[in-house]
Amino acid sequence: xTAERHLDRLRPAAARLARFTGxxxxxxxxxxxxxxxxxxxxxxxxxxxxxxxxxxxxxxxxDIAQHPTGAMWxxxxxxVKADLPLWLSLLRTPVSLYVPALDLPVWAGITxxxxxxxLAELTLGRSRTxxxxxxxxxxxxxxxxxxxxxxPGWSGLGLPAACGQVLDTGPSAAVVxxxxxxxxxxxxxxxxTLTGGSMVWESIAVPNLAGREHLIAVGxxxxxxxxxGRRAQLRALxxxxxxxxxxxxxxxxxxxxxxxxxxxxTASASVPAxxxxxxxxxxxxxxxxxx
Numbered sequence: 582x583t584a585e586r587h588l589d590r591l592r593p594a595a596a597r598l599a600r601f602t603g604x605x606x607x608x609x610x611x612x613x614x615x616x617x618x619x620x621x622x623x624x625x626x627x628x629x630x631x632x633x634x635x636x637x638x639x640x641x642x643x644d645i646a647q648h649p650t651g652a653m654w655x656x657x658x659x660x661v662k663a664d665l666p667l668w669l670s671l672l673r674t675p676v677s678l679y680v681p682a683l684d685l686p687v688w689a690g691i692t693x694x695x696x697x698x699x700l701a702e703l704t705l706g707r708s709r710t711x712x713x714x715x716x717x718x719x720x721x722x723x724x725x726x727x728x729x730x731x732x733p734g735w736s737g738l739g740l741p742a743a744c745g746q747v748l749d750t751g752p753s754a755a756v757v758x759x760x761x762x763x764x765x766x767x768x769x770x771x772x773x774t775l776t777g778g779s780m781v782w783e784s785i786a787v788p789n790l791a792g793r794e795h796l797i798a799v800g801x802x803x804x805x806x807x808x809x810g811r812r813a814q815l816r817a818l819x820x821x822x823x824x825x826x827x828x829x830x831x832x833x834x835x836x837x838x839x840x841x842x843x844x845x846x847t848a849s850a851s852v853p854a855x856x857x858x859x860x861x862x863x864x865x866x867x868x869x870x871x872x
Contacts, residue, residue: 605770612767617703624703631710632699636691638679639752646680655680656748663726664745670726674719680751694752697759704763713805717758720801721794722749728793744790757795758802765806777803 621628642659645651659676681690701710731739757776764773777799784792 609767609769609771613700613763613769613772617700620703628703629699631702631707632695635679635698635752636695639681639691639694642680659751661722661749662746663722663729667726670722671719674722675715677749678714678718678752678755680748690753690756693756697756700763701759704767710759713762713802714755714759716805717762717798717801718750718752718754721754721797724797725749725790725794740790740793747790750791750794753791754794754798758798761799761802762806762809765803766809 642655646655659673659678659680661670661673661677663670665673698710698714701713705713725740725744728738728740729742729745733739733741757780760772760776763769764776780792780795780799784796
């Protein structure tokens with residue numbers, strides 16, 4: 582009887598969990614698969630331009646790297662190491678998105694790369710896809726340099742100086758960053774678990790430089806995904822943090838001198854004065870005796 586009561590109590594919880602899981606998987610299926618397929622049907626193959634460029638770029642550099650001279654030029658153009666000057670690493674970082682890692686199967690990497698860029702381009706657009714891919718790759722490169730500069734210790738945060746001569750992850754950091762960003766923006770917990778969880782497991786199982794860079798790419802993509810669509814709030818926060826200036830008194834314009842008022846002329850003031858008599862009019866006429 583007690584077991585039946587426990588089962589009766591667990592059945593509603595199990596039913597709610599099943600309904601929640603079904604809604605989550607259905608929403609994630611529409612957000613990650615159905616919506617990009619609709620965009621592809623509307624835009625055609627032009628919506629996969631970045632995916633084709635990234636895949637063909639990796640194939641091109643992989644074929645060139647099969648020869649000693651070609652491998653030297655691939656390293657000079659897109660090989661990023663922590664012991665290089667910072668300006669040179671920044672200059673090579675865009676090309677490093679197409680340089681495959683030496684210890685990874687190239688065809689499996691191309692498939693993941695094509696899928697990540699295709700979904701991101703159809704969902705986010707070209708400019709945002711390029712920005713996220715470059716930002717996550719650059720974050721992994723710069724933070725790895727900082728870890729090597731710190732050195733071993735610091736509770737496992739630092740890395741030995743020998744890691745400075747190892748090539749970076751190449752396009753894999755961009756792939757991880759794009760998948761993570763998509764999972765955060767589109768509310769896809771299954772994709773997030775498959776990408777972020779696999780990177781955590783990789784860093785624990787094989788503690789190397791690539792695992793650290795992948796974790797940094799995941800963290801930076803999570804931060805960028807949480808900031809997605811909050812541009813107005815960030816602007817308002819930035820304005821609130823800026824020091825406010827108290828407005829001073831407004832400058833007054835110089836006033837023109839006022840003219841004295843003109844009094845009206847009355848009629849009495851305009852009466853002319855009597856004319857003076859002629860000088861000869863005051864004399865009396867002479868008599869004949871006076872003449």
